[in-house]
Amino acid sequence: MVQNGLEDDCYIEMLNYTIDLFESQGLGIDYYGYHNINHELEITYVSLLAAKQKKIDFTPEDLKYLYVAALFHDFDPQKNVDKPHEESVLKFISMDRKLRQLINTAKLDLEIIKVLILRTTYPWSGELKTNAENQIKQSFQSSDLTRNNQPYQQHIMEIGWYLSVVDRISGYATGDFAKAMEMAKMNAHALAWRPSLIVRSAVAYFEELLNKETEMSKVILKVLPKEMRKNFFDTVLSFMKIRQQEIAIQADFSYENLKLIPTIECMSTRQDSNFAKALYEIFLELPRPLQFEKENFEQSIKDSHIIINTLRLNDKNGEIVGFSKGGPLEKYKLREEIRDENYGLGNTIFLEPLALKMGYWGLKGGSEMRHMFIMQAHSMKYKYLTSFALRDVIRSRIDKEQAEFVTLFDPERWDYYRIKI
Missing domain, CATH: 1.10.1300.10 (3'5'-cyclic nucleotide phosphodiesterase, catalytic domain)
Known part of the structure; x- marks a missing residue:
């Protein structure tokens, strides 16, 4: 100046x-x-x-x-x-x-x-x-x-x-x-x-x-x-x-040279610090507001109340390119604007935003991990699942999954929603 x-x-x-x-x-x-x-x-x-x-x-x-x-x-x-x-x-x-x-x-x-x-x-x-x-x-x-x-x-x-x-x-x-x-x-x-x-x-x-x-x-x-x-x-x-x-990954995927395998991870794998490290590196690729439980990340991986699925390349022991993670709603400190009527009732599981490596978005691996997560939540007798997603994505789930908006956020239009499991 x-x-x-x-x-x-x-x-x-x-x-x-x-x-x-x-x-x-x-x-x-x-x-x-x-x-x-x-x-x-x-x-x-x-x-x-x-x-x-x-x-x-x-x-x-x-x-x-x-x-x-x-x-x-x-x-x-x-x-x-x-x-x-x-x-x-x-x-x-x-x-x-x-x-x-x-x-x-x-x-x-x-x-x-x-x-x-x-x-x-x-x-x-x-x-x-x-x-x-x-x-x-x-x-x-x-x-x-x-x-x-x-x-x-x-x-x-x-x-x-x-x-x-x-x-x-x-x-x-x-x-x-x-x-x-x-x-x-x-x-x-x-x-x-x-x-x-x-x-x-x-x-x-x-x-x-x-x-x-x-x-x-x-x-x-x-x-x-x-x-x-x-x-x-x-x-x-x-x-x-x-x-x-990205284009090379998409080409391999379309030629079927590359398969994405959603995998339920057992507790013995989750105790391995190298496993936690691999997930944490992918986790850091998420935008900052979508990084839940960052301070306790490794401990949460080892927590048996937390559901973790990975997306692996070609077989269930392949390289990890993504993961889904979540647990009881009460374990999470969400944005203060959210008033979830089920908080404290123990009937809701919270799915953290899906994490994938750059280049693997848009190949349907994320939705497969999400469906696997919902199946596990159902087997654990949860009645509801809540998470964050883009507003237009939630709208598309209203008919398919009876999704409902709980809290809307502007300007991001990245909203908190609920589905009945």
């Missing part, structure tokens, strides 16, 4: 205000969604860090607009899905008295900030693009600075283009592949995607960025520090490599 002439109190105050707002609305560092405070600060940081690129000549005034737009571009406190709605963002920055006061102190035009935020609409195509362009025209007309100034309007649109590409690069340049994979899982979890889409969608995202936004992404990456460029390209290559592995 100081290097880019943003040392005045009003800019520091905006930064502090943004952090306070995100935290107070539950969108701080603990919010498990892609569009949290970390994302907002990364975009702001990288947009200033790469400002010396050679494509657009930023004036000191441009940098002020870029900073404010980057800082607030995704702030949508009333979100019912993780992906921010640009119109909600604009409504907030127009109505919030404190922010308006800070923008006035900085002598900035709110309409120009709106244009920059609207240009970050993604994808910039189809109806989304048309709607954004219509609002951009209105903002240009409403501003004394841009109303009859076509070259300046074009310049603002170029700054918006720059910000939109920074928006898509930043998170993957500011950390290694482990961070990038966590971000991809956060995005999938918050947008209620099936796990089989995570890597496929990431590859499509990067290919589109590097093919359709070559011109802008090149100049941004060129001025970023070497370590950040390395992070970005390592991430792209790693996702592509994993996608190749």
Whole structure:
């Protein structure tokens, strides 16, 4: 900020205000969604860090607009899905008295900030693009600075283009592949995607960025520090490599060179620490909100009240590529919003989210393990099974399994449900 002439109190105050707002609305560092405070600060940081690129000549005034737009571009406190709605963002920055006061102190035009935020609409195509362009025209007309100034309007649109590409690069340049994979899982979890889409969608995202936004992404990456460029390209290559592995697994499965065998694990196997270690590694691939009993993982594996099935390759002694796990509802500390009427009655078994290695989702192994788990729960005289699943998956089970929603969660749409066994 100081290097880019943003040392005045009003800019520091905006930064502090943004952090306070995100935290107070539950969108701080603990919010498990892609569009949290970390994302907002990364975009702001990288947009200033790469400002010396050679494509657009930023004036000191441009940098002020870029900073404010980057800082607030995704702030949508009333979100019912993780992906921010640009119109909600604009409504907030127009109505919030404190922010308006800070923008006035900085002598900035709110309409120009709106244009920059609207240009970050993604994808910039189809109806989304048309709607954004219509609002951009209105903002240009409403501003004394841009109303009859076509070259300046074009310049603002170029700054918006720059910000939109920074928006898509930043998170993957500011950390290694482990961070990038966590971000991809956060995005999938918050947008209620099936796990089989995570890597496929990431590859499509990067290919589109590097093919359709070559011109802008090149100049941004060129001025970023070497370590950040390395992070970005390592991430792209790693996702592509994993996608190749996924396709190879799917090919083997369709040629019947590979079989997935659901297996009931006996207690003697479950006492082996190597068995627990193999399961724990797969468990860690789950998004963080789906990692139940993490602290007591190994002890729970050895607990005879817990049901554990694995998914093995080719035979019941083969490599473990997934598992299902669960036990009496009373053994679990679930989200405090959940009020399960059966809690304490000993008649309900809780099935933790299924865990599979990347590449093995979508091959029906998960549903086979789930059915095996339900059969075991039935033999143990449980009346009900509860678990979490995507909202559309639960809806599809209403007729087949008499599933019922117990508690719904937004924006994730990853809900708590019950079936009668």
